Amino acid sequence: MFRGAKGRCPSCGETKLFSSYLRVVPVCAVCSAPLGTYPSDDAPPYITMVIVLHLIIPIIVVLEETVQPPFWLDGIIFLPLAAILTLLLLPVVKGATIGLLLRLQVQRGQDGH
Numbered sequence: 001m002f003r004g005a006k007g008r009c010p011s012c013g014e015t016k017l018f019s020s021y022l023r024v025v026p027v028c029a030v031c032s033a034p035l036g037t038y039p040s041d042d043a044p045p046y047i048t049m050v051i052v053l054h055l056i057i058p059i060i061v062v063l064e065e066t067v068q069p070p071f072w073l074d075g076i077i078f079l080p081l082a083a084i085l086t087l088l089l090l091p092v093v094k095g096a097t098i099g100l101l102l103r104l105q106v107q108r109g110q111d112g113h
């Protein structure tokens with residue numbers, strides 16, 4: 001799971017998990033783990049949003065209680081910050097999700113295993 005979070009094959013850690021941003025390699029070139037078969041399409045964006053909200057909301061609360069920035073300033077700072085954090089975290093969360101699914105052997109479809 002931590003290998004996946006670092007963008008490596010969760011099974012062997014030898015190869016890249018993504019062939020491009022968020023595009024998962026179908027089969028690991030080293031250990032031939034069927035990485036592309038894991039149904040990780042829906043959970044990572046949701047998990048990423050939850051993480052980002054938990055990171056940002058405390059910052060907003062602290063700022064509101066200390067410097068009390070005007071509302072428009074919140075929007076200018078935190079909307080781009082939330083977007084950037086989401087983009088940075090999404091591959092990490094997706095890699096970790098695939099690593100977790102690989103561990104749990106949850107695969108898309110039933111192919112006789």
Ligand SMILES: [Zn+2]
Nearest residue numbers: 009012028031
């Ligand atoms: Zn591998």
